[in-house]
Amino acid sequence: MKLTITHQERYSRSELLLRSIFGVLYITLPHAFLLLFVGLWGAILSFVAFITVVFTGEYPKSIFEFQVQLMRWKLRVNARIYNLSDGYPAFGLLGTDDEYTHLEVPYPEQISRSLVLLRFFFGVIFVGIPHGFVLYFRILIGSFISFFAWFAVLFTGEYPKSWHRFIVGTLRWQFRVGIYLAYLSDDYPPFTGEA
């Protein structure tokens, strides 16, 4: 899985202020409203895919593409919420954002049925709890960094590279866990945000 969010040389201060004051109205609310319904549909398809994988060992290609497109959409919105990218996130599953965000998930020809069942019944124990515990602290640190980065961008127009890398790493980690729990990959997510 490859997830990147481009670190820009310069960040727009006006966009930063606009996002901070009205972002909830023009980014979060409209996207969250649509993502709620598309996400519900994604949950239904995920369950259908689970049944299919258990009986056939293959993840349906159409559903796989849908899930990856849905994740790309969420990534586009997240990149703006965390002020990691300028610009407005494109709506829809087919929206593109190549200039700023990039997510690639290779299609697995075969998915282990036993691993799928293991994740279904015990995923919370061996994935959710250990990763959730570490991610909780990482997200907490990330929100502090994000807060200080806001001032850095406002006064200098630049997002400190290491801070950007840390927050992108946190997102990458979360997406890896999501991909594993959604049966899109058999690779157990590593305990790192590095690419």
Place this chain on the structure above:
Amino acid sequence: MSIPYISLPQPEELTSREKEDAMGAYLMMLAAFAVSLPLPIINLIAAIIYFYINRKKSRYIHFHCLQSLLSQLPTTLINWGALYWALQIFFFENVEVNDYFYAYLGFMILANLIYFTFSIVAAIRARKGVFMYFIFFGSYAYNRVYSSKNILFYDNEEQPEITGQQLNKPPFE
């Protein structure tokens, strides 16, 4: 006068994606489980959404989506009836439990079991590229999709090219 039909594809002529998408149509009966909402309408809504998203992909997918959607209607109505009755008894306390209610519950369980079994078998066969026709709905879906009267354009079929301005038209269009 008989209606001409488009020849049916054989399993080896269908792509694996077509077979998977056709199978998915029947698995919409599990939608309520997926969202953890035990409402009979959820499966029907899911089947309608799936139908409109996938119907133009190919005739094979269209047929299975339509058959799956139509076959959900009777069980959805029966389940709604049971839910309404149960709410009247246990929630609003307007009526009391009687033998008719238990008989209806038995009928509902039987109808759902039949529907579930047929859908599972149809899903397995759809994934193998084999047609399975349900009573009433199968022949209707076949007529609707494979009749040459069906004017829907499918993604995997070549569309007739319209060249120039169409001045001459049939009298009843």
